[in-house]
Amino acid sequence: MTHDEKLEALRAELAKQDEALAAVKAALESAGDVELPVPASFLEELEAITTVHAVAAPTPAFAMRV
Amino acid sequence: MSNSPISNYATMGNTSTAIAAMQAARWDSIDVAALTPDTLLAYCTTRLRELDGKINGMMQEQGGTRGLMAAVGRVKEALGRHSPLESNDVAGRKEILEAYVDAARSFPPGPQRDAILREMNAFRKTACYGDGDPPPIDLATYDAAALDREANLSTDNANNKVVETEIKLRSDGMDSISSDMNQQQEVKMIQLQSFISQRQMAVQLTTNLIQKMNEMMMAPIANLK
Numbered sequence: 001m002t003h004d005e006k007l008e009a010l011r012a013e014l015a016k017q018d019e020a021l022a023a024v025k026a027a028l029e030s031a032g033d034v035e036l037p038v039p040a041s042f043l044e045e046l047e048a049i050t051t052v053h054a055v056a057a058p059t060p061a062f063a064m065r066v
Numbered sequence: 067m068s069n070s071p072i073s074n075y076a077t078m079g080n081t082s083t084a085i086a087a088m089q090a091a092r093w094d095s096i097d098v099a100a101l102t103p104d105t106l107l108a109y110c111t112t113r114l115r116e117l118d119g120k121i122n123g124m125m126q127e128q129g130g131t132r133g134l135m136a137a138v139g140r141v142k143e144a145l146g147r148h149s150p151l152e153s154n155d156v157a158g159r160k161e162i163l164e165a166y167v168d169a170a171r172s173f174p175p176g177p178q179r180d181a182i183l184r185e186m187n188a189f190r191k192t193a194c195y196g197d198g199d200p201p202p203i204d205l206a207t208y209d210a211a212a213l214d215r216e217a218n219l220s221t222d223n224a225n226n227k228v229v230e231t232e233i234k235l236r237s238d239g240m241d242s243i244s245s246d247m248n249q250q251q252e253v254k255m256i257q258l259q260s261f262i263s264q265r266q267m268a269v270q271l272t273t274n275l276i277q278k279m280n281e282m283m284m285a286p287i288a289n290l291k
Binding site: 003006032036046052 | 113261271
């Protein structure tokens with residue numbers, strides 16, 4: 001798979017996710033003026049999943065000679 | 067009125083009634099926060115914002131890298147067209163110098179730009195200064211006139227001829243820069259895939275919640291039938 005094909009596949013994946021998000025948004029917008037019972041675990045899990053972790057740059061590994 | 071199950075849920079009454087319905091559906095053991103749809107939507111959007119920012123930035127970067135690779139490739143092409151480069155080939159020298167300057171200017175200040183400038187200086191040393199050390203190059207002031215001046219330096223000096231083996235050396239230098247960029251691009255692609263996968267999990271989690279809510283809301287209606 002070329003680099004461009006990989007990028008294209010990722011763009012398609014993002015578009016699919018955006019569609020799913022749009023459906024979620026539409027469902028929530030049509031819910032009207034109510035209060036929805038949201039499990040606290042959902043909020044915690046979403047927070048954990050969406051936290052951006054900095055990925056350290058690869059560092060050279062040194063082997064010890066014995 | 068909308069036919070959405072969540073709307074049906076809304077018609078069931080106030081919050082306490084709604085929560086009671088959910089509890090009846092065996093969510094009673096779960097710690098529950100009562101949120102309006104707007105708040106829930108805002109929460110989800112906010113949580114995704116940082117991830118989206120990272121993904122968009124990296125997508126743009128990946129696209130931009132293609133331009134940088136092309137600039138490096140143009141130096142190689144120019145070198146390949148003038149192998150060997152005769153000392154009186156002013157046009158050839160100018161074309162190669164221009165390609166080096168364009169490539170260096172395409173990169174932000176950093177190790178890759180420095181590597182291109184090192185390669186360019188090695189070329190200038192042989193092609194323009196007869197193996198003498200060239201003056202340091204300042205991209206901000208290296209304009210068309212400066213480039214023209216260097217291209218026309220000592221055209222009768224045999225030392226300014228760049229033989230095929232040296233052209234090959236300079237070309238290999240650009241290959242090495244390309245190879246470094248490819249490796250970095252691969253690492254960044256893996257990071258990008260990881261962020262998109264994180265986003266997918268978040269979207270899936272939210273979709274599941276909405277589906278679960280829909281099922282809970284539909285259950286009492288189904289029982290009435």
